[in-house]
Structure formats: structure tokens, C-alpha cells
Amino acid sequence: MARTHITAVVNGDETEFLTEDGTSLLNALRDEVGLTGAKEGCGTGDCGTCSVMIDGKVTTSCLVFAPEAQGATILTVEGLADSGQLHPLQQCFLEGAALQCGICTPGFLIAAKALLDKNPDPTETEIRYALAGNLCRCTGYDKIVRAVQEAAREMRGQ
Amino acid sequence: MAIIEENPGYKWVGTRPIRPDGLEKVTGKAQFGADLMLPGMLFGKVVRSPHAHARIVSIDTAAAEAMVGVKAVITGSDFPDLAANGAHASDIDVANNAIAREKVLYEGHVVAAVAATTREQAEAAAKAVEVTYEILPHVLTVDEAMAEGAPLLHEGMITKGVDPAPEEPSNIASKILHERGDLDQGFGEADVVVEREFTTKPVHQGYIEPHAAVADANTDGRAHIWCSSQGHFQMRAYSATVLGVSPGTLKVTAAEIGGGFGGKTVIYLEPLAVRLSQRAGRPVKLVMDRDEVFRATGPTSGTRIRVKMGVSKDGKITAAEVWMAYEAGAYSGSPVGAAGMTAIACYDIPNFVVEGYDVVCNKPRVAAYRAPGAPMAAFAVESVLDELARDIGMDPIDIRLANAAVEGTQASYGPKFPRIGFVETLEAIKDHPNYTAELGPNQGRGVAAGFWFNAGMMSSATVHINENGTATVVTGSPDIGGSRQSMALMAAEELGISYESIKAVVADTETVGFNDVTGGSRVTLATGAAVVDACRLIVEDLRARAAKTWDVEVDQVEWVDGQAQHVDGSQPPLSLGDLAAKSGRTGGPISANASLNSRGVGAGFSTQLCDVEVDPETGVTRVVRYLTAQDAGRAISPDYVEGQMQGGVVQGIGWALNEEYIHDQDGVMENPSFLDYRIPVASDLPMIDCAIVEVPNPAHPYGVRGVGEVGIVPPMAAVGNAINDAIDVRMTDLPMSPVRILEALTEQRD
Numbered sequence: 001m002a003r004t005h006i007t008a009v010v011n012g013d014e015t016e017f018l019t020e021d022g023t024s025l026l027n028a029l030r031d032e033v034g035l036t037g038a039k040e041g042c043g044t045g046d047c048g049t050c051s052v053m054i055d056g057k058v059t060t061s062c063l064v065f066a067p068e069a070q071g072a073t074i075l076t077v078e079g080l081a082d083s084g085q086l087h088p089l090q091q092c093f094l095e096g097a098a099l100q101c102g103i104c105t106p107g108f109l110i111a112a113k114a115l116l117d118k119n120p121d122p123t124e125t126e127i128r129y130a131l132a133g134n135l136c137r138c139t140g141y142d143k144i145v146r147a148v149q150e151a152a153r154e155m156r157g158q
Numbered sequence: 159m160a161i162i163e164e165n166p167g168y169k170w171v172g173t174r175p176i177r178p179d180g181l182e183k184v185t186g187k188a189q190f191g192a193d194l195m196l197p198g199m200l201f202g203k204v205v206r207s208p209h210a211h212a213r214i215v216s217i218d219t220a221a222a223e224a225m226v227g228v229k230a231v232i233t234g235s236d237f238p239d240l241a242a243n244g245a246h247a248s249d250i251d252v253a254n255n256a257i258a259r260e261k262v263l264y265e266g267h268v269v270a271a272v273a274a275t276t277r278e279q280a281e282a283a284a285k286a287v288e289v290t291y292e293i294l295p296h297v298l299t300v301d302e303a304m305a306e307g308a309p310l311l312h313e314g315m316i317t318k319g320v321d322p323a324p325e326e327p328s329n330i331a332s333k334i335l336h337e338r339g340d341l342d343q344g345f346g347e348a349d350v351v352v353e354r355e356f357t358t359k360p361v362h363q364g365y366i367e368p369h370a371a372v373a374d375a376n377t378d379g380r381a382h383i384w385c386s387s388q389g390h391f392q393m394r395a396y397s398a399t400v401l402g403v404s405p406g407t408l409k410v411t412a413a414e415i416g417g418g419f420g421g422k423t424v425i426y427l428e429p430l431a432v433r434l435s436q437r438a439g440r441p442v443k444l445v446m447d448r449d450e451v452f453r454a455t456g457p458t459s460g461t462r463i464r465v466k467m468g469v470s471k472d473g474k475i476t477a478a479e480v481w482m483a484y485e486a487g488a489y490s491g492s493p494v495g496a497a498g499m500t501a502i503a504c505y506d507i508p509n510f511v512v513e514g515y516d517v518v519c520n521k522p523r524v525a526a527y528r529a530p531g532a533p534m535a536a537f538a539v540e541s542v543l544d545e546l547a548r549d550i551g552m553d554p555i556d557i558r559l560a561n562a563a564v565e566g567t568q569a570s571y572g573p574k575f576p577r578i579g580f581v582e583t584l585e586a587i588k589d590h591p592n593y594t595a596e597l598g599p600n601q602g603r604g605v606a607a608g609f610w611f612n613a614g615m616m617s618s619a620t621v622h623i624n625e626n627g628t629a630t631v632v633t634g635s636p637d638i639g640g641s642r643q644s645m646a647l648m649a650a651e652e653l654g655i656s657y658e659s660i661k662a663v664v665a666d667t668e669t670v671g672f673n674d675v676t677g678g679s680r681v682t683l684a685t686g687a688a689v690v691d692a693c694r695l696i697v698e699d700l701r702a703r704a705a706k707t708w709d710v711e712v713d714q715v716e717w718v719d720g721q722a723q724h725v726d727g728s729q730p731p732l733s734l735g736d737l738a739a740k741s742g743r744t745g746g747p748i749s750a751n752a753s754l755n756s757r758g759v760g761a762g763f764s765t766q767l768c769d770v771e772v773d774p775e776t777g778v779t780r781v782v783r784y785l786t787a788q789d790a791g792r793a794i795s796p797d798y799v800e801g802q803m804q805g806g807v808v809q810g811i812g813w814a815l816n817e818e819y820i821h822d823q824d825g826v827m828e829n830p831s832f833l834d835y836r837i838p839v840a841s842d843l844p845m846i847d848c849a850i851v852e853v854p855n856p857a858h859p860y861g862v863r864g865v866g867e868v869g870i871v872p873p874m875a876a877v878g879n880a881i882n883d884a885i886d887v888r889m890t891d892l893p894m895s896p897v898r899i900l901e902a903l904t905e906q907r908d
Contacts, residue, residue, distance in 0.1 A: 020278065027277070036193040037186020039416070041366045042448040046832035049366055077186035090184040094176045097797035100639040100805065102183030103190055103367040103416025125841075132841040135832060137364045137417050138639060139801055140808030141840040 456525020
């Protein structure tokens with residue numbers, strides 16, 4: 001089967017990969033590009049574990065066909081830290097123990113970044129609704145919500 | 159946070175540093191089960207039964223084998239017939255659940271597996287395997303399975319635990335019984351008696367990471383398995399049994415595990431991946447889709463439970479009668495045994511009968527789920543106790559205090575309790591501001607308590623001192639919720655060096671001594687005790703080396719704050735770094751192993767307080783405030799103790815309000831997705847307030863009690879009792895979904 005050649009900016013780098021038309025962006029990122037930070041938890045867009053940002057919007061990459069990424073700018077969890085400097089969200093997740101098993105963490109970090117990019121001072125309720133598409137079975141969300149609150153405070157310089 | 163006993167001057171234990179594996183997990187580097195890619199690796203796919211109960215007439219793999227890219231196709235006949243080999247019945251069940259031989263016993267039961275060059279080819283080949291079934295009548299619930307003349311799953315199943323043994327086979331695998339005193343006399347002494355019947359549905363552990371395994375088999379019979387599991391030694395043992403090989407031929411590496419909650423203590427994919435890899439001569443990766451996780455891996459039991467309890471006017475429970483039937487799924491082994499032991503274990507009751515039945519039915523074989531069996535029994539018992547308290551006009555905490563098990567109480571399941579902290583959890587709730595917070599319209603408040611054991615079991619640990627005096631702590635307990643941090647904290651405390659100078663790792667089955675599964679709230683307790691033992695051996699060794707260096711008797715040397723000191727101060731202290739740098743001159747590398755079978759288990763208790771708001775128009779229940787108090791013995795790592803408490807509560811809230819397996823008439827699961835099987839999301843919940851109670855376990859070096867499980871025991875009753883407080887309706891069937899609440903409200907009005 002002929003494969004399609006895709007060019008996209010992934011985590012700041014011009015990236016090329018080959019894919020079949022029916023392959024999800026998630027599987028292309030994982031199998032072809034080698035970025036396994038985004039995970040498949042359900043394959044139906046219900047768990048958010050595969051969340052990446054495509055052109056600035058948080059997206060469940062299991063529901064995007066890989067060829068749709070042609071020309072797009074994609075951010076995965078691997079691109080969140082800047083030259084080895086952790087993003088405040090990553091640092092606050094660590095310091096606030098906002099992860100247990102850690103499988104959902106990449107998706108939560110991306111979803112939280114998408115929220116804070118738009119709304120630097122969200123209420124607890126706004127955080128909870130912004131993260132409602134991401135499932136976590138370990139933490140009960142308490143420490144995740146607090147970590148996002150703390151990161152928002154730090155990013156506002158408070 | 160309610161700390162009952164002061165922290166006795168620990169430097170590291172009880173602190174909140176960053177976890178050792180955290181950085182990998184926030185940067186996407188951590189390697190989970192499905193993340194491994196090997197050169198030449200094939201993708202596998204499992205073929206599953208579409209029927210709840212059927213005889214396999216034939217399996218034709220020819221078409222699948224002929225397809226492009228297909229490298230191997232296997233069926234049950236590719237594995238040894240354990241029944242014909244006279245194997246133990248429980249091993250036969252493990253093997254038959256991994257891949258069916260003659261009959262399929264539930265929708266989703268494995269009948270074949272394929273491996274191919276690409277995912278797409280594997281999926282196409284799996285569809286091309288032709289299986290001919292003779293459909294058999296099925297039973298889905300304990301009611302159907304226990305009915306007269308019910309179709310049998312296992313034609314030779316004679317109920318165990320009944321004397322004399324029944325002559326006829328049935329779907330009842332076993333009966334359990336605990337009794338004490340005189341039930342009639344006890345109920346005779348009661349001023350109020352309440353009897354209720356409850357049902358619960360199967361619910362899934364709901365870990366976000368689907369099961370995944372990679373196997374790389376060699377031509378000499380050896381194989382390496384990487385898998386997401388709670389116990390790679392157990393995966394090795396089960397896989398060896400199913401494959402018919404010696405455990406030593408299999409090396410199992412535990413990947414980072416994306417949640418388990420008990421459900422990853424059993425094998426599904428591992429032996430299939432090994433056999434496919436052997437047939438194909440290439441590494442094979444098998445990963446479940448979410449619907450396979452729901453259809454074929456362990457939910458916990460659906461149940462029917464009857465509880466009758468009596469109290470005197472002063473709140474003393476005079477008698478309790480509990481009858482329960484637990485679904486085991488396709489093979490025997492529901493957690494009804496543990497349910498029977500825990501059902502009334504919180505209380506000192508003079509007269510009781512607890513009777514339970516383990517019942518097979520045509521659903522996936524149940525697997526352990528966080529305090530297996532206890533939550534359903536607690537839902538029933540704690541709901542009835544709430545009603546009794548209301549009937550006699552007593553505060554729900556006070557009635558529990560009046561009957562609470564304390565040190566020396568003969569537990570309902572047999573032994574006398576050592577020092578326990580149940581009363582302290584009750585008091586922590588009563589002392590908390592949430593207990594008297596004002597409630598709004600349609601809001602109600604509920605209390606419930608729960609008990610769960612800590613398994614001890616077997617653990618091994620190795621501690622290596624590196625040449626600069628830093629340390630590596632090696633265990634074989636997969637870290638499912640931050641246990642590497644607990645290991646490092648205890649090692650830092652023992653060795654007297656900084657937490658940051660210790661690296662805690664989880665090694666494969668060839669690199670560390672045997673460890674039982676990460677389960678039963680046992681890792682910080684038992685594996686932690688092995689780490690402490692190994693560190694103490696290291697300290698003894700270090701004192702001897704310092705004595706040798708100074709040419710003094712070893713009793714002249716003390717180990718203080720990470721350095722050897724002469725008791726009279728006559729020698730300059732030797733730090734761990736000094737001793738490590740010169741280890742070649744004092745006996746060679748500094749390293750110690752410890753292995754143990756932990757007997758120092760401590761009972762765990764949790765009491766919880768829930769405020770809900772029920773919308774009478776829609777029947778939607780919203781948890782508006784939640785407080786959980788739990789005895790941790792000693793919180794080595796308070797962050798992750800709270801995490802276990804909060805996580806357990808929220809799983810319980812899902813179980814209480816929303817989660818259930820729904821099957822159609824043919825026994826096919828109708829909601830095998832996170833869309834239709836909805837677990838709680840962030841916007842459903844408030845913050846979960848924690849009160850860590852610390853009543854040290856006298857049998858552990860730091861007083862640890864396992865904390866992983868008991869938190870899920872009280873929530874269903876706490877929510878149900880709060881709903882009752884809000885709308886004066888006693889909910890007896892889980893989940894307490896909007897539809898059921900509306901039905902109950904309608905019934906109340908009529």
C-alpha cells in the first residue's frame with residue numbers, strides 16, 4: 001500500500017513521516033515519529049490521554065487521521081519543557097504530587113496548557129471543566145486541580 | 159490533617175519531596191506497557207468470542223494464515239492441555255481464561271490470536287479466523303445462576319464448604335460462613351431491628367492504560383516479556399504455567415504501569431505474546447483496545463446482599479445476620495471470602511451469622527479491585543446501621559463509637575485486633591469543621607466506615623552503596639502510585655543520607671529476589687520492611703568497617719546522621735562517602751539483600767463524611783463536600799497517602815452514582831467504552847478533604863499500615879446515607895443513578 005508523506009512542525013521541529021491514510025495521528029506520532037508521550041487509553045476520544053495541541057487547540061489525536069496533520073503545528077508533552085527547563089505546569093505537577101501512575105499526565109499537561117494559554121486566571125470550576133475531557137483514575141483530581149491553580153499563579157507572576 | 163501521635167523526630171519519613179520517577183512522567187519519557195518498540199516487532203491481535211456461552215465446534219485459521227503480512231496464528235490447541243496433565247484446578251482456570259479450549263464462557267473470551275507486520279494486517283487477519291460455535295444457554299447474574307435448573311458453566315462443579323457435599327453440580331463454587339453467639343437471643347435483645355436487601359452491579363477498575371505486553375522469544379525456549387502488571391513475578395509464574403515451561407526460562411520486566419487497582423494481578427496477553435513470538439520468530443506486541451479491557455478483563459462482582467441488624471436503645475448492636483452472593487464471572491474465585499471477613503469487622507458484635515456464596519456466571523472472570531469484596535458488603539451493612547441510628551435518634555458517629563472494634567476486640571473473622579485506629583478515624587471526622595458545616599436545600603450528609611486488611615506476603619530488596627556514598631535501592635514491586643518514593647524515604651532515614659542521594663528502582667525478575675504482587679496494600683508495608691532490613695544490614699557493615707579502620711571494637715562505633723562516630727569522639731567521623739570510597743580496603747563493595755515473608759500486617763480503617771445535593775427534577779446527585787479520615791499507621795509519604803485516600807474515594811463515588819456493567823439479553827456488554835461506562839471526571843467532583851490518622855502499626859519498623867485499599871470501602875454507603883438524609887429515600891441498588899433516584903422519588907410520592 002502506498003504511504004503518504006506528511007510534513008508538520010512537531011515540538012518546534014520540521015518533521016517528516018510516512019503514514020497510511022487510515023492511521024491515527026496518535027499512532028503516527030508514536031510509531032513513526034517515536035514520540036510515545038501521548039498514550040491511547042480508549043481510541044474513541046473519551047479519555048484525553050492522547051491529547052496534543054494542533055495549531056494551538058487541544059485535540060484528542062486518536063480521532064485525527066495522520067494525513068490531516070499535513071502542514072500543522074503540533075505540540076506534544078515532549079515539547080512542553082523549553083531547553084531542559086520544565087514548564088511551570090510540569091514543575092507544579094511534580095511538586096504537588098499531581099500524578100500517581102502517570103499515564104494520564106501528558107494529556108492533563110496539554111489540556112491544562114491549552115486552558116492557561118487562553119485563561120491565565122481560571123476559577124476552580126473553570127479548571128475542572130477544562131480538564132473534564134481527561135480521565136484520571138488514580139488521583140481523584142484534587143491534586144491535579146491544585147497543581148494547575150499553582151502553575152497559573154506562578155505564570156501570572158504571583 | 160489530624161496527626162494522632164507526634165512524629166518522633168524523623169528527618170525524611172513524613173516529608174513531601176518530589177518522587178523519583180516524576181520527571182520522566184511529566185516529560186513523556188516514562189515507558190509504559192505499550193510504548194516499547196523492538197526491531198522487527200510484529201503487532202498482535204486477539205480473536206474473542208461474540209457469545210456469552212458456547213461450545214467451540216471448530217476454528218479454521220487457514221484464511222488468516224494466508225493473508226499478507228501474517229506471521230503466526232494460535233489457538234487453544236497451541237498450549238498444553240493442563241486438565242489432561244492433571245494440573246491443579248486453579249491453574250487450569252488461569253489457562254482456560256487466557257485462551258479457551260472447549261467452551262467460551264463469556265463474551266470477549268479469547269479463542270485465537272494472530273501476529274502480523276502491521277496493526278492493520280493483524281486486525282484484518284483476526285477477522286478472518288473462522289470460529290464455529292454451538293451457542294449454549296447462559297446465566298448473567300447470581301439470581302439466574304443460582305436458580306433451580308440453571309444452565310451450568312462447569313459440569314463438574316460441586317459446592318465447596320457445604321457438609322455433606324451436594325451430590326448435584328451447580329454454579330455455586332463455594333459457601334463461606336462466620337458465626338458467633340446466638341442470633342435469636344441477640345435479636346430478642348434488640349429494641350429496633352432493620353432488614354434490607356441490596357444489589358450491586360459489576361464495576362471495572364477503570365485503569366486508564368489498557369493491558370499491554372511485548373514478548374521476544376528465543377529459539378532455545380527462553381523468552382523476555384515486558385508488560386504492564388502489578389506483579390512481574392506473578393506474570394512469570396502464570397505465563398510459565400500456561401505455556402508449560404519452567405519459570406526460569408522467562409524473564410519479565412515490569413514496564414511503568416498505568417493504573418491497576420487489582421486488575422493487573424492476572425494474566426491475559428503475556429502467554430499469548432510469547433507463543434506468537436515463538437511461532438513467528440520475531441518480537442510481538444499485544445495491546446488491548448478499551449472495549450477489550452471492559453469485555454474481557456476483571457470487573458469486580460455484581461452482588462445480592464441481605465442484612466438484618468438489631469440495636470438496643472443505647473445504640474449497642476445486639477445481632478447481625480448477613481447473607482451474600484457474589485458473581486465470580488466465568489471461573490470460581492469471587493471475593494466473597496474477603497467480603498465475609500470484612501462485612502462487620504468494624505464492630506464488636508456479640509451475635510452474628512455471615513453467610514456467603516461464590517457464584518459463577520457468563521461474564522468475564524472477576525479480578526481483584528481495591529479491597530476486593532469489602533465495598534459491596536460495607537454498602538449494605540453501613541446503610542442498615544445508618545437507618546438504625548436514625549430509628550433510635552442517635553448520631554451516626556456515636557453509634558459507630560458505641561460499637562467500634564478496638565485493641566483486643568475479637569474480630570468477626572477470628573483473631574484479636576492488635577492496636578488499631580478505627581476510633582481515631584471516627585473522632586477525626588467528628589472534630590472536623592465539615593461535620594457541622596451548614597447544608598443547603600436538597601442537601602444531605604452521610605457517614606460510613608470501612609475495614610480492610612493489609613496483606614503482608616513476600617518481598618525482597620537489595621541496597622547498593624555507590625562509590626561516592628550515594629545509594630541504589632532495588633525492589634521487585636511495581637510502583638503503581640509512588641512507592642519508589644516511600645522506599646527512598648525509608649532508606650534515607652535508615653542510612654542517614656539525603657533522599658536526593660538515593661535512587662529507588664524496580665528491577666526485573668532476574669535482577670532482584672522474589673516479590674509478590676503490588677496489591678493488598680502491601681508494598682510500603684512489606685517491601686518497605688525489606689528495604690529497612692537491607693539498610694540495617696548495610697549500617698551494621700559500615701560500623702564494622704569503621705571499627706576496622708580505627709582498629710577498635712565494633713561496639714565503639716555508632717551510626718549517626720550518615721556517618722560512623724566513635725562513642726567517645728576519639729576519632730574523626732567517617733561519612734558514608736568516606737567509607738564507600740575506601741570499601742576496597744575494608745572488605746569490598748558495600749551491598750545487602752533482605753528477603754522476608756511479612757507477618758507484621760496492620761488492619762486499616764477509614765471513616766468518611768459525604769455531603770450531596772440531589773436535584774429532585776432530574777435525579778442527579780452531586781457530591782458537594784467530602785472528607786475522608788484514614789489510619790495510615792505512619793504516613794511515610796503523606797502526598798501519596800493522600801493520593802491513595804482521594805483516589806479510593808473518587809472510585810467509590812463513581813461506583814455509588816454511575817458505574818455499572820450493562821448486558822443485553824444475549825449476554826453482550828452494551829457499554830464497553832468510557833463514553834457509556836462513565837467514570838468520574840474533574841467537573842463532577844469537589845476537592846476531597848483528607849485527615850490522615852496515624853496510629854502506628856506495632857509490627858512495622860515505622861508503624862506503617864497499608865493505605866491503598868480501605869478508602870474505597872465506605873463511599874457507596876456514605877453517598878447513599880447522604881442521599882437518604884437529603885431526600886428521605888433509602889437507596890438499596892447501585893448505582894444510585896438519576897433514573898433510579900427518580901424512580902425512588904416517584905415511589906415515595908405515590
